[in-house]
Amino acid sequence: VLFALQASAEPAPVELSPGGSLPPPQGVSVLHRPEDRGRRVALTWRPVEGAFGYQVYRAESADGEMVPVGGRADDSMRDYPVFLDDSAVPGKTYYYAVATVDEDLREGSPSPRVSAFMEPAAVAAGGPKRMVCSLSDQRIYFYEGDQLVNVVRCSTGLNNATPTGNFRITGHYRVHGGLGGAVCDYWMSFTSSHGIHAWPRGSSRYEAGLGAPASHGCVRLHPLEAYWPYYWAPDGTPLTITYASLARRVVTGCHDTGGIEEPWSEWYFAEGCTDFGFDTFLLLSNPGDSGITARAHFYRDDGVTVTEERYLLPHSRLTVPVDQLPGLEAASFAIHVEAEGPVVAERAMYFTMGNRDDGTVTVGTKSLSREWYFAEGFTANSFDTFLLLSNPGEDATTARVYFYLEGGGEARYDFLLPPHSRQTVSVDSLPAVASASFCIRVDSDMPIVAERAMYFNLGYIGGGHVSLGAPELSNDWYFAEGCTRNFFSTFLLLGNPTGQDTIVHVDYQLPEGDLRYDYLLRAGSRVTLDVGSQGGLSGQDVAIAVESDYPIVAERAVYYNLDSHRGGHAAIGLRSGSNNWYFAEGYTDGAFDTYLLLSNPGSSPAFVNVVFLREDGSTFGAGYMVQPRRRVTVHVDDLPGMERASFSMNVHADQPVVAERAMYFVMPRGY
Structure with missing residues (x-):
């Protein structure tokens, strides 16, 4: 028999204590992904060897009080190294620090603070939310339209006890009781007897079994990050549970x-x-x-x-x-x-x-x-x-x-x-x-x-x-x-x-x-x-x-x-500069970022005109001044009219320049 214990946002599911010996993560940085603009702040950092997870703190000024805003499992960070703060308010600047948590739930000292400005509005609609849980991967994949925005590690049912098929989230319970009196945080029901939730309280090691089937049929998450799906996915969010592996399809x-x-x-x-x-x-x-x-x-x-x-x-x-x-x-x-x-x-x-x-x-x-x-x-x-x-x-x-x-x-x-x-x-x-x-x-x-x-x-x-x-x-x-x-x-x-x-x-x-x-x-x-x-x-x-x-x-x-x-x-390498360069590929839809790199090896400034030829037949132009022996980086996703586009590029300069195009991507494949 399942029963709801509490629906408020308190208490916190994991009580951390100071005194951890693990160092803070290095390289805490703000990410600027198109899928996050106007919706959330995204951070990344280098994983720390031996970490259980990470606690993220946020302040509203450079010397303001730091308060916890979420966490990330170490294994999820190694799979998909992104932390997402969906509680940030558009138009504000925040200051973040990250502490490493060991398996005894002790956290070490925080990293130096990094500032992040939350864009005031989304560049383009993200599309409807949906989740895919792969029983083969023991992972949940989170999509906004066709954009993969997050991946977390999970643990599903022993002996194929987790049902497969297409479901929807039917209810949210901040604290929930399950079979055998186990108490679980951040419960999201998808059948009358199954839910997605944090690993049950009271386990001697929270992470035991995560990454491999271990439950009676529910989908268990790391206690430091189970809150994120809970608040990200409202009632009605589609959930697909499949044996298909998405690790080979992302x-x-x-x-x-x-x-x-x-x-x-x-x-x-x-x-x-x-x-x-x-x-x-x-x-x-x-x-x-x-x-x-x-x-x-x-x-x-x-x-x-x-x-x-x-x-x-x-x-x-x-x-x-x-x-x-x-x-x-x-x-x-x-x-x-x-x-x-x-x-x-x-x-x-x-x-x-x-x-x-x-x-x-x-x-x-x-x-x-x-x-x-x-x-x-x-x-x-x-x-x-x-x-x-x-x-x-x-x-x-x-x-x-x-x-x-x-x-x-x-x-x-x-x-x-x-x-x-x-x-x-x-x-x-x-x-x-x-x-x-x-x-x-x-x-x-x-x-x-x-x-x-x-x-x-x-x-x-x-x-x-x-x-x-x-x-x-x-x-x-x-x-x-x-x-x-x-x-x-x-x-x-x-x-x-x-x-x-x-x-x-x-x-x-x-x-x-x-x-x-x-x-x-x-x-x-x-x-x-x-x-x-x-x-x-x-x-x-x-x-x-x-x-x-x-x-x-x-x-x-x-x-x-x-x-x-x-x-x-x-x-x-390119053997010489040229007044003209051509590229057939360019893409800014989904989780693709396209960059045009323009270098001027000469001794005089070069004016460069870039013409973007979209797949729908429309054209857009932009001009850039490239100083001698310098380079300019054009993030095409940021250009008006080039959002969510397939295109080629023609580069024309008044004196020889060098041009390359770099693309960074997360590309979901069909399942």
């Missing part, structure tokens, strides 16, 4: 690519996959004044070619979900795009593989080449590297792949590529480079296309990134993106596949000035530079210009662990 991460200097009628990609937890999208942009028909040829690994034809309206972009095309439902393939006129093509992929989930993207190459170069490659420490070689030609060819090891050493492997085919080379399986860092040179008898994909586990980050090769070496390389602020790690990879030692001069362009470092890059080797570890370069937003005495190849990799968008991205 893709979080980031990707980045440099722009392309001009539209073209042909584009090539070596990578594409719709099997093994991958989703592939082909993005096509038509910046011209006339409609264009484009044909995409997909060369499957089994030798079958699938062709899809699409019409592109003028001044618009088109998204092709490759998984939905007949013959490509579960396939690996290369792509060749042919259009009747100039277009821009990108390929984006989102994946979940075990504990790795992320997204990758690249613009295509407009021409084949007999040579390709990569500065990055790593097969140690939970990194896996793959080389994708595509031969879209009519004749077979042999590709010779040379690996130049960091610290010296060289290995070579040869691969036969039949016509209209592609080959996936698992570099980790090659004995000479099975646990190494290296740069790569590909030399083919006939023109081909080459990409490199890497998948990794780096601390709490499990993800992947991809890069198209450079068809030639260069003395100059430019990057508009780079960040060494808290939760970001940026690496510059320099590869020298030649027989000549060289000095590399790297100009790090910071908001307040430049720093220049010189490096010796030996012949036939590769160097890895941890940008943030060098003097004066930590805690910075940075653009990078590389100048070498002799031609080399350069890439930049960024790894990100700030919030729910954990992942990594890598990009080959």
Whole structure:
């Protein structure tokens, strides 16, 4: 028999005591997610080893009294590192501190305070609320429309005792009594005898059983965070309980690519996959004044070619979900795009593989080449590297792949590529480079296309990134993106596949000035530079210009662990600035953030005009002044008219600039 004990907001379900020995979390920061604006304040921090959870305090002035406003379980924080304060009032500034709680419910000293301004109004409607409880994941996922806003760990019924199906929240009970006289806080009923609630009071260890079935059929939550669903979900909120795993259906991460200097009628990609937890999208942009028909040829690994034809309206972009095309439902393939006129093509992929989930993207190459170069490659420490070689030609060819090891050493492997085919080379399986860092040179008898994909586990980050090769070496390389602020790690990879030692001069362009470092890059080797570890370069937003005495190849990799968008991205450098840059991809709907990075490597200010071509055919423009040897970051989600939009971008400047586009996302997949 269930009975309600109390419906008020008191007493607090967990009584904490001072005297804990665990340190406060580091890196307490305010998040600025589109889904939170005007609705709540979002915070994040680095988890503390051995923590049971975290208590969050809030004051209304910099030296005001701190009062508790909520908590977060340590395991939930590691799954989805976001704390949400839905009680904040729009238009006010608050000051937050976080204390670590140990398993004996003792809290340590609080962190330094951080300020957060609550936006006065939501940018766009969030959509109806709903919850999905995955019995396989032992997690509850919280959505506002199509936006995943929170994830908490739970514990469901033993022996399949938790009912499955579609339900609604039918009642809220601040304190509730259950079977056997157990007293539970923050009870939300979804049947006459089942509820979502905090772990029962009186347990010797509150967390015992969370993360695995343990209840009589209810859904139990961590006592420090059970209040949040209780106040977030009103009566009537839909609840789906399913055995389906959403851990494999929620893709979080980031990707980045440099722009392309001009539209073209042909584009090539070596990578594409719709099997093994991958989703592939082909993005096509038509910046011209006339409609264009484009044909995409997909060369499957089994030798079958699938062709899809699409019409592109003028001044618009088109998204092709490759998984939905007949013959490509579960396939690996290369792509060749042919259009009747100039277009821009990108390929984006989102994946979940075990504990790795992320997204990758690249613009295509407009021409084949007999040579390709990569500065990055790593097969140690939970990194896996793959080389994708595509031969879209009519004749077979042999590709010779040379690996130049960091610290010296060289290995070579040869691969036969039949016509209209592609080959996936698992570099980790090659004995000479099975646990190494290296740069790569590909030399083919006939023109081909080459990409490199890497998948990794780096601390709490499990993800992947991809890069198209450079068809030639260069003395100059430019990057508009780079960040060494808290939760970001940026690496510059320099590869020298030649027989000549060289000095590399790297100009790090910071908001307040430049720093220049010189490096010796030996012949036939590769160097890895941890940008943030060098003097004066930590805690910075940075653009990078590389100048070498002799031609080399350069890439930049960024790894990100700030919030729910954990992942990594890598990009080959751009060999020069340009007055024009084009991107086919851009998205600000759901939990996607799109950033345009504009760097001016010149000596005079550059005026940059950005034209956004929405998928619905409308266009928007914005102008920016980029000072010499500086960079500007454009958060597209903040621009009026660009909320919840799919778009491509045309960048036009009055003198050469460098442009990259970075995207951070949480992408729910269907279940």
